[in-house]
Structure formats: C-alpha cells, structure tokens
Amino acid sequence: MTVNFRTLHRYLLSCIVIFFLMSAGFSMAGTAPNAKLDEVSRLLMSKTFDDKSRALDVLVEQSQPRTAELLHLLLDSRLYYHKKEKQLYIIADYDTGKIAIDLAGAEQLIKKKRDYKKIILNNNLRGQINRILAELGLNSNDPQQRENAVRDLLKDITPDTVLALKARFTIEESKKVREMIRIALAINDMKSSDEVLISNAIEQLNGSLEQESRGALVTFIDATETLDTPEASALNKQAQIALKGIEDKVQYYGWLETLYFGLSLGSVLVLAGIGLAITFGVMGVINMAHGELIMIGAYTTYVIQLLMPNHIEWSILVAIPAAFLVSGLVGIAIERGVIRFLYGRPLETLLATFGISLILQQAVRSIFSPLNRSVETPEWMSGLIQINPVFSLTLSRLYIIVFCLMVFVALLLVLKKTALGLQVRAVSQNRAMARAMGVRSNRVDALTFGLGSGVAGIAGVALSQLTNVGPNMGQAYIIDSFMVVVFGGVGNLWGTLVAGLTLGVANKVLEPWAGAVLAKVLMLIFIILFIQKRPRGLFPQRGRAAEG
Amino acid sequence: MKTFKKTLLSAACVLTLSAAAQAALAEETIKVGILHSLSGTMAISETTLKDTMLMLIEEQNAKGGLLGKKLEAVVVDPASNWPLFAEKARELVSKDKVDAVFGCWTSVSRKSVLPVFEETNSLLFYPVQYEGEESSKNVFYTGAAPNQQAIPAVDYLMAQGVERWVLAGTDYVYPRTTNKILEAYLKLKGVAAEDIMINYTPFGHSDWQSIVSDIKKFGSTGKKAAVVSTINGDANVPFYKELGSQGVAASDIPVVAFSVGEEELSGIDTGPLVGHLAAWNYFMSVDSEANDEFIDAWHKYTKNEDRVTNDPMEAHYLGFNMWVKAVTKAGTTDPAAVQEAIIGVAVPNLTGGYATMMPNHHITKPVLIGEIQDDGQFAVVWNTAGTVAGDAWSDFLEGSKDLISDWRAPLSCGNYNVKTAKCSGQNF
Incomplete structure (x- = not known):
C-alpha cells in the first residue's frame, strides 16, 4: 500500500514537472514565432511574388503550428489584408461577409469592402504551397492523403524529400503508400551511378504508370544511348524493355x-x-x-x-x-x-x-x-x-x-x-x-x-x-440530332440508340488523327454514303408501316 | 379668293418655317453610328458594347456635347450576319449621315464593312483585339494587335519555365493568323517543332474530351507545358469545364486565353479554373481611380451592380475619347480633318498611363496578364513596364515583316515596303 502511494506520489510529481515544461514550451511558442509571423505577414502583403515566396519559406523554416491552416487559407483565397492598417485578416465569404477576423482571432466589422485586398497568388506560388502541404501531408493519419502527398512529391524529388520519404517508409503501414514511396525512391535511384541500384530501380519501375516513372526511364535511356560499355548497354536494354511494357499498357488504357x-x-x-x-x-x-x-x-x-x-x-x-x-x-x-x-x-x-x-x-x-x-x-x-x-x-x-x-x-x-x-x-x-x-x-x-x-x-x-x-x-445540336435519327432509321428507338453510340465512338476514334474539324466532315460523308446504300437507315421499319 | 391666297401664303410660311426649324434641329446634333449585333450569335458579346457607347454618348452630352452640339446615337442591328454588316454600314454613312461609326467584333465583319468605309471615306473605330495584318486609312484599331497581347503572353510563360506549347484555336482567320505568328516567334526563340502542338476546332465545339486528354498527355513528358488559347466565344465554356473535370490544374498546365474576359467568365463556375490566365490590356480588377469611376458609371447606367466591364469596353472608351478630342482639335467632324487631327492624340487609360493614336492607326496599350480568381475576376500577375505600340504588320511573318504603315502626310500609306520602297496601296 505504501509502495503504491509512493509511486503515485512520484507519478504526480513528474506530471507537474511535465506540465511546467509544457507550459514553458507553450509560452515560448507563443512569443518568439509571433515576431516571425509578423515577418511572414509583411512579406505576404508585398506586391512582388518573390517576397510572397519568401514568406512561404519562412513559414516552413519556422514550422508553425498554424502553417497548414495559413496555407489552406491562402489557397482558398480567404486571406485578405487591410490597405491602410497593413494587417492580415481572414474573411470567410468576401461577397456577402460582414466580418473580418485577424490572425489573433479578434473580429472586426467590415466597413468599406474595397479597403480589404485579397492576397493574390500565382501558379508558381500555388505549386509551392501544394508541395509544402504535401510534405506536411506525408505524416497525415489518412493513408489516401499520404499516397497523394507522395504522388505530389514525385514531381520534383530533392535530397530533402528523399530523406523524408525514407523516414516515412520505415514506419509506413499502408501497402499502397509503401509501393508509392518505393517508386519515388526508385526514380531517385535512376539518377545514381551504381549499376545494381539502377537495375533494381528499373525492376521497381516496371509496370508503374506514373508519368514520372516514364520520364525517369526515358531520361535514362537517352543518357545511356551513346555509352558502349557492356554494363551500360545491358541496363539500357533493360530500361527499354521496361519502358516498352509501360507504353503498351498506356496504349491499352x-x-x-x-x-x-x-x-x-x-x-x-x-x-x-x-x-x-x-x-x-x-x-x-x-x-x-x-x-x-x-x-x-x-x-x-x-x-x-x-x-x-x-x-x-x-x-x-x-x-x-x-x-x-x-x-x-x-x-x-x-x-x-x-x-x-x-x-x-x-x-x-x-x-x-x-x-x-x-x-x-x-x-x-x-x-x-x-x-x-x-x-x-x-x-x-x-x-x-x-x-x-x-x-x-x-x-x-x-x-x-x-x-x-x-x-x-x-x-x-x-x-x-x-x-x-x-x-x-x-x-x-x-x-x-x-x-x-x-x-x-x-x-x-x-x-x-x-x-x-x-x-x-x-x-x-x-x-x-x-x-x-x-x-x-x-443550333449546335439540331444537325447532330437529325444525323442520328436518319442514320439509325426513321421511327425506331433502338436505331437511334445504336446510331448515336456508333457515331460517338467513330467520331472519337477519328478525332486524334484527323482533327476535330475533319472528323466531323468524314462522319457526314460516311452517313451520306451509307444512306445511298441503305436509304432507310440502320434499322428500317418493315412491313405495312414502312409504306405508310 | 383673297382668303384662299392668304391661307396659301400662311401655309407656305408655316412650311418654310418648319423646314427651317427642322434644319436647325438637324444642325444641332452630331450623329454617331453604332454598328453592333444585337441578335444572332455575336449578340452575346456585342450588346454590351452598344450599351457602353450609349453610356459614353450620354456622359458626353451631360458634359455639354461636342462643338456646342448634342451627340445623337444611331443604333442599327447587323444581326451577326456578315454581308448585312456592309449594308447597315452603308445605311449609317449614306442615309443617316453619321460622322463616325463605332462597331464590329469579328474580323470577318470588319473585312465586310472595310470597302464601304473606304469608298465613302468615313470613320470606323474597331474595339476588339485582332490578328493584325491590316491598316486602313478609315479604320482606327483601338483593340490589341498580336504584339500587344499574344507575344507578351508567350514571353511571360517562357519566363515561368514553359517549354512545350499547345496552340489551340477555333478554325477561322484570327486564331490561324495569330498562331502562325506565334509559331514563327516560338521557333525563333529556339522551341523545337515537336514541342509545339497546334489544334483547331470548329465554332461552338462542345465535346473537348479527347483534345483535353491529348493536352494532358502532351504535358506529361516532364517538360512544363502551357496552352495558348485562341478559342472563341461559346466553345470556351465546355473547354474549361472539361479541363476542370479531367483535373487539369493551372499549376500543371496553365491555359492563357486571348478571347476570355470577365463577360465570358460570368457564364462559368470559375472554381476549378483558378490560376488559368488571360492576356488583355484592361482588367476590371485593376485598382485605379479612373477605373473605379468607370465601373460606377457602368453600374449606374445599367442599373445592375453585377454587370462586369471588359477589355473591348475600355477600347471603345479610349476610341470615343480620342475621337472627341480630335474633333475638338479639328473644330469639325469632317472625316478627313479628323483623320489628320487624331494621330498623336493621347487620352488616359483606365488602368493608368496614356493611350496614344499612332500613325498606323493603332494605339499604345499596357499589356496585363491576369489569373482567373474564384469570383470570376482576374488578378493581375504581370504587366509591361510601359505601354506597347500596336504593330499593324507582324515582324514574325514572311510577307509582312518589311511592311510599315504610316498615314501621315508625306507617306500616307498603310502598306509601305521598306525594302522595295513601294506602297502597294492595298490595306489588307
């Protein structure tokens, strides 16, 4: 009993210590990064996109607890700044909204809408934000989100991302995400000079339909085309076979x-x-x-x-x-x-x-x-x-x-x-x-x-x-409609169904090599010729009705 | 008998008086013709321009008119029918005796009225961006020439790291000429032929599945790709919808459009399009005093707070102000005098800076690149440092790079070949 009491005592004590430590940590997190947050908002309010990009870098370096939230606000264009006050505000719905909330959470009534200007992004910034979110998403609880995160990271693999991916791989449980990470690492390995590594990487990429896998194989084949050491040409051949396999699959799809x-x-x-x-x-x-x-x-x-x-x-x-x-x-x-x-x-x-x-x-x-x-x-x-x-x-x-x-x-x-x-x-x-x-x-x-x-x-x-x-x-549909009905056979619903689907598929098969304009012309010519041969269309009415 | 004579006399008096009064009434107005389709396919874009002109004329009258006279708008409806454009133009010039005409949208309608204006030596202000390769003595091009829209847009994308190019357009003269110029320009900049994909579709094309899928494949080779779109009018909505539903995001393959403005976007849910681009010389979202005033006036005139403003509207605003200034300068509305007076006239742009009428009848314009936002507006992401002067004859096309146009006195030629030192006299 006494022993139990003692342990309880100890337990309580350690709890208190932890609590103190945590609160100290909290207050530190509460003050120091705020200065950084000001820096971030100053950069975000700048007119140049370079400054805004720097703001994102600062956000990442600091790894703020609110980083993800801020990034999502930016992406959804809900982050505004006041022209004169020079302060960031969150406005949920600019069109009808009446209230702006600053980053500390204080609400403010919108007096003049035009004073609040949206923080404008361009495509490069959006790309940068998505990458940061992807890296953050790598440790999300949802396997689907993790898979998407890895897929986003595939686009541009840097040594940093390789480290992050390897770290994730050791604790990853989902089979699909593991597979995705393997592919990402294999794409990275294709750039190395170790033949065994490359050979394994090609093996891994075999059958992967990600466009980056294809890209990595193509770059490798192009790079080793001119080398004539037996090892290089063997690898080249292996890569070509893998690429052929992938391309066959792509063609099928x-x-x-x-x-x-x-x-x-x-x-x-x-x-x-x-x-x-x-x-x-x-x-x-x-x-x-x-x-x-x-x-x-x-x-x-x-x-x-x-x-x-x-x-x-x-x-x-x-x-x-x-x-x-x-x-x-x-x-x-x-x-x-x-x-x-x-x-x-x-x-x-x-x-x-x-x-x-x-x-x-x-x-x-x-x-x-x-x-x-x-x-x-x-x-x-x-x-x-x-x-x-x-x-x-x-x-x-x-x-x-x-x-x-x-x-x-x-x-x-x-x-x-x-x-x-x-x-x-x-x-x-x-x-x-x-x-x-x-x-x-x-x-x-x-x-x-x-x-x-x-x-x-x-x-x-x-x-x-x-x-x-x-x-x-x-007007856009009247000609098509007549075309379908005449081709299918007047007075027959089945004819209309078959004719419509046939024309649709034929049009799409023709389009890639004939172009949209010519494909349409060809379809019309085909129908004219067909009607010459069978004036009553695909499914003509038979019997007495036909004469009526 | 006497009474009869008296009546006759008084009747004659009354007649002459009323005729004089009518003449005086007619004297008091300066007539301005508005030649925009109010029905048919092009009504979608042109009706707005008619309203813009009516608003500008009303404002000018409120300021006291022009040369002490009131302006009177004569509106006709060419009904999106190209030959009818020529008929209506002739009607405006010969029957209604207007002093200037503001109108046309499509290039084919402009080509259709061109002979009428040249024959009757009257004035046309054309407010829409077009393919260039034309300079008529009687036409003032207040919209952008390719070097004021297409080329800067491509430059911007190149600076953003784009290496593969899809030139997609509707199958008619503007996209074909613009794409020819762009192709020559891209090749000059060292882009390989296999990195350019050109695609034409018919007017009002609505099934974009395979083309968008092709674009997706074209852009998945590792090099960054972009689409330069000269797709016209109605076909844009299904095109953008298909991009959205096939998940082509602007950060992967951006689309820069030359025919999509605020008005076109008002018919689409822009959520999935955020980040796609447009190149224009004016955006409604530009923050300037003049623009705020213009938008307020437009909302007041249309009694609708939701109406948007767009680039061709600004072009009419500039063209109208230039004409007013030139008439004031010349002291008469006589077309020949105005033609001379208007060259060099400068009026303020809505987005800041000045637009000047150049000797080749094109004007100077700033070039802006905007990204589509989720509220259907554009946010400017890039703009030229100053204004760019419109070039009638492209420097990147074989037949036209040696041509210049100068309508001032000694040269007075729209098609002067600097190599052979000859004026062909042909304007298009």
Missing part, C-alpha cells in the same frame, strides 16, 4: 479512354436525338425547333437553380421533371398552334418550325439577356474516378451515360407498355384505320409531340452540365 469518350459523346447524341426520333421518326414532322426545345430545358434548369439557391445539390433532380413539363407544354403549343395545320406538307412545316426556332431564340435573348447563363454542377456530379494514373472516368460523363440509358428505357416502356404508346404506334402506322377504331388522332398527335419535346427538355438538363446555356445552344 488509351483505347479504353477513347471508347469511354466515344460512349459519352454518343449518349449526348442519343439524348439530343431521341426526342426527335419521336417527333420526326414516329410522326414524320421535320421539327427545326427541336434544338430550341433542348435550350428551353437547359434554361429551366437555370431557373430552378435560381429558385432554390440553397439546394443546388438537388436542383438537377427537380429540374428533370420541370424541364420535361415546360418543354413538353411548349411543344404541345407549337403542335396545336402551327404544325397541325401543316400535316402532309413537310416543306412548309420545315420553314414554319425554323421560324419558330428563331422566335424562341430571340425570346430567350430578350428575357434572359444574350449572355450565357451559368448553371452550377452539383458536388456529387463533379470530379473523377481515378482508376490509375493514365485512366480516369469523369463523373459527370458517367452520370450522363447512365442517364441516357434510363431515358431510353423509360421511353421504350412508354411506347410499348402504355395505352398512349399503343395509340401512338397505331396512328403512326395507319391514321385512317386508327381513327376508325376510335383513337382520337388529334389528341394523340399533340401528346406525341409533347412527349418528344419533353424528352428534348430532359436532354437540355443533361447538356446544361456539359456546355453553355445560352440562346445559341440549340
């Missing part, structure tokens, strides 16, 4: 990437064209205002985002039915107002709808201004899935591919499984017979046109995430 790009371009084409496949394909109306219906869908998205500024994340989901309704109603108005008087006169329909398209464009210009509107991309749609350093899938495109397939399936179900679908098919096959059977063909015409227009509106929602939302956006 290149093809995958092209395929992905093609599919995503294809699904944009399908989305734009599938509404037209209904109005043109099923009803036989040449609707030149189809692009403008897409535009109306995109503007609906914009308006929805204006209406719910605090729920941008969900605005897209609300916009889909809204755009369907708005574009669909406009479509029905066009059909009831103009097109129904012109059935059977395709040339006049063409001219009338072209006129409508101009009216809609100018109407949008008058209502929303001729400038493009900015539609925000929700957080969950931006970013990419990095599969490996040379192959990644952009999330927004992935969503659009999925969305396109969903729209396609939904339309197919509507046409095949609902009463409306049955009537639409009946009217399009034989109008007189359908009417005789009691189908109100006028109503069906209006609803079909509304359906096609509504789908165009949905396409507009998707396109607002990829391209401009402006008065001219419809």
